[in-house]
Amino acid sequence: MKTTNLNTNTIEAMFKQLKFNFGGTITKASKEYILDIKNEIGNGNIKGIALQGGISYIEFDMAFSDDVVVSVDTPNKNPIYFAYCSEGSLGHSFGANEKKRTLENFQTGILTSQLGDVNKLYFNKNERSKITLISVQTSNRTKANGKDNLKGKLLDTFFNEDAKENFVYIGSQNLKIAEKIQQLNAIKQKGIVGNLLVQGLVHVILALEIQQHAEDKHRQIPTGSLTMRDMELIKKASQFVKNNYHKQLSIPVLCLEFGISPSKLQEGFKGMHGRTVAEYIREVRVLKAEELIKTTDLNISEIVYSIGFSSRSYFSKIFKEKYNCNPKDYKDAQKVSPISA
Known part of the structure; x- marks a missing residue:
């Protein structure tokens, strides 16, 4: 020692x-x-x-x-x-x-x-x-x-x-x-x-x-049914979503990938992120879209498909819910040059 x-x-x-x-x-x-x-x-x-x-x-x-x-x-x-x-x-x-x-x-x-x-x-x-x-x-x-x-x-x-x-x-x-x-x-x-x-x-x-x-x-919050192994799998599943946001992700896909039941997957995501699995996947994609709007020349349609969505109108809806601004206006605002004193 x-x-x-x-x-x-x-x-x-x-x-x-x-x-x-x-x-x-x-x-x-x-x-x-x-x-x-x-x-x-x-x-x-x-x-x-x-x-x-x-x-x-x-x-x-x-x-x-x-x-x-x-x-x-x-x-x-x-x-x-x-x-x-x-x-x-x-x-x-x-x-x-x-x-x-x-x-x-x-x-x-x-x-x-x-x-x-x-x-x-x-x-x-x-x-x-x-x-x-x-x-x-x-x-x-x-x-x-x-x-x-x-x-x-x-x-x-x-x-x-x-x-x-x-x-x-x-x-x-x-x-x-x-x-x-x-x-x-x-x-x-x-x-x-x-x-x-x-x-x-x-x-x-x-x-x-x-x-x-x-x-x-x-003792206001129950400890839940997750084991230590389950919690480790939830952590890995969360990182998997972050790394593969552009793929077709779902509860069955994640359950198969990590060998965990749907109920435990949902419980773990709610405990770790305060969101359901679907809500977390959506959140990761919208955050990535905001980053791409700011840092690339991709148009909105290209960004929508690159993050795993198939509907531009649906993407615009959830983007506006999060940022109180539609994605096109947000992208146009990035083109505004700073005013020199």
């Missing part, structure tokens, strides 16, 4: 320590750090970015060659960690002696040490794990600018200064968070635009984790 100790309050210092322990190559784009690792220790990458309001986003997408423990100490900060497991599993404990808990595929976790204990993360040998950690610093509580801002609400909900035990919550499975993390990884923009997009999605993920905690606590 390999143990790595991280003792730092900054993303930059954390990645320097990760590189010292795991090797690899660090690249920095805007405020994001990426450590690519391909050696005897493991294969994959670790990403991290510091956001506004004392929030940091870290993602492990790694397969280690041995059991690995990452011991994280953030002096005087006492962060609240919001964890999500997209693939594999993650073990966690506070210090060496406290009970170890495991976050499985699609599960959420909220972790904070009231006593300032070290957070220990456990990665299994030869297991591909994709783990998201969003940390919110809890130092300077009195400077949180009131209880109405995000940090103030998080502190009041998950951090009791008088508590004598650490706070640990391991939630039920959540497919919606997996979708948002996919969107986060798909961001191509750099600089201020990329940072704003990341910041926005990280806040959405935080909101979904907090919502999950509230629903689990009050």
Whole structure:
């Protein structure tokens, strides 16, 4: 077993320590750090970015060659960690002696040490794990600018200064968070635009984790009948739709492709996307059409057929429902040149 100790309050210092322990190559784009690792220790990458309001986003997408423990100490900060497991599993404990808990595929976790204990993360040998950690610093509580801002609400909900035990919550499975993390990884923009997009999605993920905690606590939402295997298949089916939007897609086609029943397919899409299968396919196509209108010289009819629709009038109807503008007017608006001062 390999143990790595991280003792730092900054993303930059954390990645320097990760590189010292795991090797690899660090690249920095805007405020994001990426450590690519391909050696005897493991294969994959670790990403991290510091956001506004004392929030940091870290993602492990790694397969280690041995059991690995990452011991994280953030002096005087006492962060609240919001964890999500997209693939594999993650073990966690506070210090060496406290009970170890495991976050499985699609599960959420909220972790904070009231006593300032070290957070220990456990990665299994030869297991591909994709783990998201969003940390919110809890130092300077009195400077949180009131209880109405995000940090103030998080502190009041998950951090009791008088508590004598650490706070640990391991939630039920959540497919919606997996979708948002996919969107986060798909961001191509750099600089201020990329940072704003990341910041926005990280806040959405935080909101979904907090919502999950509230629903689990009050048991307002049934867990449904989906198994872990079913949820993984729903994730793959969703990506299949995104990659094959131009093909003739339907519930029978997806059920045959992924070996899942129609009822479970519908349940999974409603849970992950808040839409039926047909609605999701339509949404993916309309989004792609909007992209093609903006970035290509294809006319509307060519775009309609290229995204898998056969009726231009039907496409115009659903496009207008989404954007409150018919596609021809939208395309004509793209030709307007900016006015110089």
